[in-house]
Amino acid sequence: MVKFKGYEFVEGGVCAAEGFTAGGVIAGIKAGNTTKRDLAMISCTERCKTAALFTSNKVKGAPIIVSREHLKDGYAQAVIVNSGNANTCNPDGVEIAEKMCELCAQALNIDSDDVLVGSTGVIGQKLNIKPIKIKIPTLAKSLSKDGSGDACEAIMTTDTRKKELAVEFELDGKKCRLGGISKGSGMINPNMCTMLAFITTDVCINGELLQKALRKVNSLTYNMVSVDGDTSTNDTLILMSSGLAGNNEIICEDKNYEIFENALYAVMMNLARETARDGEGATKLVECMVNGAPDENTAKVVAKSVISSSLVKAALFAADANWGRILCAIGYADADFDINAVSVELASAKGKLTVCADGAGIAFSEDSAKEILSEDEIKILVDLHSGEGSAIAWGCDLTFEYVKINAEYRT
């Protein structure tokens, strides 16, 4: 976990902020599943100003169509999410997604238009509303401040670990919290947005600024993650603010806005990192930091190119310091800079090693490289020596397990 001064990591995940409760139950949405939670609910005592980003894929899951509609007024009070079925490319998908909102609203005694909905799992299989209908009342009754973990488990698919996180900080002398849960392991190459992530806060902030902060922080976090280059049809990122922290409403981009944005970065950046670490089949988290770029965009393009290269990823799986593949991926990135100025370092808890300078290889100890790359968190440090722009991207290695998971997923 990357720490930030002035922001304390606290328990509670998506329920850490004032006003929010959550839960997750086993509904049996995927045939045969009787052991894994697969239906989650997040609820707030207040109608929340809510910001959201959805997938840029032309194929959009039915839940996205419905959530967008329900978000037209900028407010939401609850979220209902299932795993095990993406409710995408189904003729009756929108109807089913609407029904999920209605059932959730009834159980919570709120307006159906204030419910957002998410689904994740197989595309193109009809989502049966029955198990959801049966379980929603129980789920609604089970919501609690301790429910973040259950909700987080319920939105997992091929994820191997829960991704939940919250920070505490101060605004106007008031204690504020911001936290969230996130899922995503395969079909991950967010573009404009990301897999499923639900973030809550009690900070009081103007709706437009809420959306602005979400968009900016997303561009630096989830949008810089790639597991397999596939942009999902159901990517959904929702940020709800209950406004219960008691701070003066943030209405312009002042110091308080900056504190809030940094809190959002602390949570989303760490969730994004965990998403990369938990990439399907991954054994290593790979972080590529690019410095010295002519501008930020060049740095982003180069960083994503490196962590997206199948050949770099396979080499890292074998802890092989094949820097030629890294330089190759830097070279085919769609950006303009002098390749002959580039240097590359490999780093981990075991040390740091320069493997390439001035665009060419330099002698290094293969033993030291092997030791560094055998760690489960690897850093690839690229310096373009062409300016001040920088960026970080996160990915993982490419393993037998990735192929296994995806050759067997549907069956």
Next chain:
Amino acid sequence: MVKFKGYEFVEGGVCAAEGFTAGGVIAGIKAGNTTKRDLAMISCTERCKTAALFTSNKVKGAPIIVSREHLKDGYAQAVIVNSGNANTCNPDGVEIAEKMCELCAQALNIDSDDVLVGSTGVIGQKLNIKPIKIKIPTLAKSLSKDGSGDACEAIMTTDTRKKELAVEFELDGKKCRLGGISKGSGMINPNMCTMLAFITTDVCINGELLQKALRKVNSLTYNMVSVDGDTSTNDTLILMSSGLAGNNEIICEDKNYEIFENALYAVMMNLARETARDGEGATKLVECMVNGAPDENTAKVVAKSVISSSLVKAALFAADANWGRILCAIGYADADFDINAVSVELASAKGKLTVCADGAGIAFSEDSAKEILSEDEIKILVDLHSGEGSAIAWGCDLTFEYVKINAEYRT
């Protein structure tokens, strides 16, 4: 092999055209290699009008820098190529590549400026000129009309099969030939150009038209192949014409130019298909044909998106008709069309099956789908129902073996 009327496939590969000989020997360029040919030479009795395309990667192998320089006058007479080392990112790379040309020129008694050079293998390891220097005289003496196979073997790296091919056709009543050899198995996502391919012909044709035909046919063949999304640093495609067929020189885009261009397509398209089939670790050739696109470029973008998707590729490895992943990959292609009009069919020697219509799934027999997808040549037929544009792209499945090869390649 895809056949074309009026073009007869003949033996001889890169030596089929009048004037050309070739050969390949074991030089031991990669430490420990004493069994695989790794040094190839192609020679012509004439100085040939020569067209070429090179990688778009900013990192360019030293042989590319040298070949470009030697091609400034538009002529070449011989090619020297090694596998086992890419001679890329080495401080003395250009010097070594020049030396290879000089040694080849001496042995053939031609001008060093008329020799082109190619290298393929590991990036960033010094290429030792010694074994090359020792073997070049023997190699030059061994050149023959039967040498295409040996040359083809000598340029292979992780390739599992030779890719060589030639066609015979008529121009002005004269028998003409065009053939080539090609290598490429990993780091394959040609952009503006391709892996290593050497094509020869005896057709007499103006130099500008030679380059024009090469560029166009390349955009429809090698540029539509992706194995792993990585664009190599050493992609080189060379087309040499001896002019010995006796046809009247082609000087404008007339009927004869069209016949020549089609011959080039017949050879390059089949070599490109074989490259995809022999993708690292592949068990299946995957062909995606897109019809009904608003324009050709849209069709190309969509076709490449489908064959490049890791998730589609892993599903095909398991013969799993996971059409949702295909639709997802169509959906995130960077192109403009109505996703709700899209239909998808799966086909092979075992039959054809519609799995998606109007952008949504339709009922189909999983057994039939499994049977179709268990073949080693799979077609994904996409119709966007939005116009007349069409394109074909070639790829392969993603397998355990791909990961194995690339996690172990350098060691």
